[in-house]
Amino acid sequence: MLKGLILKEFRHIMRDPRTLLILFGMPLLQLLLFGFALSTEIKDAPIAVLDQSKDAQSYALQSKLFSSGYFKLEQKLINAKQIEKSFETGKVKMALVIPPQFGYQLNHGKHVQVQLIVDASDINTGITLRNYAENIIRDYQNQENPTERPFMQIVPKIRMIFNPGLASVYSFVPGVSALVLILISSMLTSVTIAREKELGTMEVISISPLKKHHIVIGKVIPYLGLSLLNAIIIIIVGVWVFDMPMKGNIFILLLECLLYVLVALALGVLISIRANTQQEAMFTSLLSMMLPTLLLSGFLFPVESMPWVLQQISKIIPATYFIEVIKSIMIKGGGFELVWKPTLVLAFMAFVLISISIKSLKTRID
Amino acid sequence: MDNQENIAVKTNKLTRKFGDFIATDELTLEVKKGEIFGFLGANGAGKTTAMRMLCGLLKPSSGEATVAGFDVYKQAEKIKKNIGYMSQKFSLYEDLKVKENIELYGGIYGLSRKEIKEKTKHIIDDLNMKSVENKLVAEIPLGWKQKLAFSVAQIHDPKIIFLDEPTGGVDPLTRRQFWNGIYASADRGLTIFVTTHYMDEAEYCNRVSIMVDGKVKALGTPRALKDEYKVGSMDDVFTELARGTSTK
Numbered sequence: 001m002l003k004g005l006i007l008k009e010f011r012h013i014m015r016d017p018r019t020l021l022i023l024f025g026m027p028l029l030q031l032l033l034f035g036f037a038l039s040t041e042i043k044d045a046p047i048a049v050l051d052q053s054k055d056a057q058s059y060a061l062q063s064k065l066f067s068s069g070y071f072k073l074e075q076k077l078i079n080a081k082q083i084e085k086s087f088e089t090g091k092v093k094m095a096l097v098i099p100p101q102f103g104y105q106l107n108h109g110k111h112v113q114v115q116l117i118v119d120a121s122d123i124n125t126g127i128t129l130r131n132y133a134e135n136i137i138r139d140y141q142n143q144e145n146p147t148e149r150p151f152m153q154i155v156p157k158i159r160m161i162f163n164p165g166l167a168s169v170y171s172f173v174p175g176v177s178a179l180v181l182i183l184i185s186s187m188l189t190s191v192t193i194a195r196e197k198e199l200g201t202m203e204v205i206s207i208s209p210l211k212k213h214h215i216v217i218g219k220v221i222p223y224l225g226l227s228l229l230n231a232i233i234i235i236i237v238g239v240w241v242f243d244m245p246m247k248g249n250i251f252i253l254l255l256e257c258l259l260y261v262l263v264a265l266a267l268g269v270l271i272s273i274r275a276n277t278q279q280e281a282m283f284t285s286l287l288s289m290m291l292p293t294l295l296l297s298g299f300l301f302p303v304e305s306m307p308w309v310l311q312q313i314s315k316i317i318p319a320t321y322f323i324e325v326i327k328s329i330m331i332k333g334g335g336f337e338l339v340w341k342p343t344l345v346l347a348f349m350a351f352v353l354i355s356i357s358i359k360s361l362k363t364r365i366d
Numbered sequence: 367m368d369n370q371e372n373i374a375v376k377t378n379k380l381t382r383k384f385g386d387f388i389a390t391d392e393l394t395l396e397v398k399k400g401e402i403f404g405f406l407g408a409n410g411a412g413k414t415t416a417m418r419m420l421c422g423l424l425k426p427s428s429g430e431a432t433v434a435g436f437d438v439y440k441q442a443e444k445i446k447k448n449i450g451y452m453s454q455k456f457s458l459y460e461d462l463k464v465k466e467n468i469e470l471y472g473g474i475y476g477l478s479r480k481e482i483k484e485k486t487k488h489i490i491d492d493l494n495m496k497s498v499e500n501k502l503v504a505e506i507p508l509g510w511k512q513k514l515a516f517s518v519a520q521i522h523d524p525k526i527i528f529l530d531e532p533t534g535g536v537d538p539l540t541r542r543q544f545w546n547g548i549y550a551s552a553d554r555g556l557t558i559f560v561t562t563h564y565m566d567e568a569e570y571c572n573r574v575s576i577m578v579d580g581k582v583k584a585l586g587t588p589r590a591l592k593d594e595y596k597v598g599s600m601d602d603v604f605t606e607l608a609r610g611t612s613t614k
Contacts, residue, residue, distance in 0.1 A: 001473055004472075007470075011461070011466065012459070015461045200455030204451060204457035206423055207446060207451045209447050364422060365425065
């Protein structure tokens, strides 16, 4: 019974270019779009420099700044009046002002102030630029003056573990993967069941001796395979296009994807119970999956800083656990010893949701 | 009254309400085994609702019914194995080939691979569809789809088959051909429960019931009904009935 159902589902997919497009085109597009749009990484930010000192030390500081890859010299300024103008034209994002006698004062152990003027109209970029520049300047200072400190000075040195370059791929690849997989998978099952309702074939299936679990499993298995294929594509794009590390075991990662996709497919079945048309199914999945995954999973905003109520909600969002798992496996190279807890939660969710979807599928109207 | 052995469908005051609206109102009838029973009525008269209750798709609000000897409340699973169903939207997958549809339904009804193979060959030969067996159902004419759906609905050799307006949208000649198929199946002992609003088709039935506003207003052989209303065709019987209710 099941074999026939699964075969049928594959034939539907292969003969419907629209499904194929949703299945493989959309995730790729979403990943690339979200990837590039949400990336907060800074590369070659244009800056202006007003060097009033022009000595060996000031040149050394600049070359350190520009060799970091984060900044590039857009404009050399001659006087302070030009600073405002260069910002107004929008050509530069930051200006560095080095005072006169920079090297002289530095060599004599005096306090030197350099000025950083940052375009904060885009607050996130602004803060990131400032942080990068500060770090580089601090670095420079330490390397120039390692011994000549007047007294023991504790310099807090922040090291960002797992993401030393503060690369944003580390957070957006897991986040976008979680988002894309749950969207596509829940959409697929909800739309195909809604389509059978529209065509009237669901009625015939309901009258047949097929049991509810046959119907649900017959829908879930084909899409489980395809969604897993999708997960693989997403991982490959993440690693190749966005330079995401892949330190852990790929099989454990795929197993986790399988669990997560199972949760999403079951959610799709649940959505289809309420949705009677394909459009309704598509929009319901889009809306009900997109916002919670985007906002409450810890993808865009850290869960720790959310109010208590939202923190509790984030605990029932599958993506919360999936993102944790991907990060642990891909970035930290962890195995089951590191991810067994979220894995257990995902497995529990998959089991409960599939059971509920089988129970609540209507083959008879009350 | 016939003994229970010869009854395929039996209902007693079977009622279905949707809120305040009574779609089927105390339906009481019996269909004998091997009978072609025409279930007539205008659109919205409650035919489809009644049929859906008998097929186990819809729970009755009150009343009793047995189909193939099984209770619609408690033995829906057993009913499912013993009935075939063809809906108005005819039940085939348009994006599957003719052959694939037959194989799919064979599988759904739990036939073995060998049985499926035999049935597929039998249906395709029987319907003369060898030339289109590998075509998508979407590509064949409506009349062919309907005949195919009818055959597919019998793939598991049910005792009763429910046809919900099986010949909608095709010309009288194609309808006539479809009815030849119905006669052939009835000759093999299959009970046919068919809804239609084509009155020429009503003449083809052994017995008919006519539903108006959720209630059965007339029940009998086409001959007897025509005599009762002293008219020449089922169409006139229907008109008489409709007039009767409007003057009430």
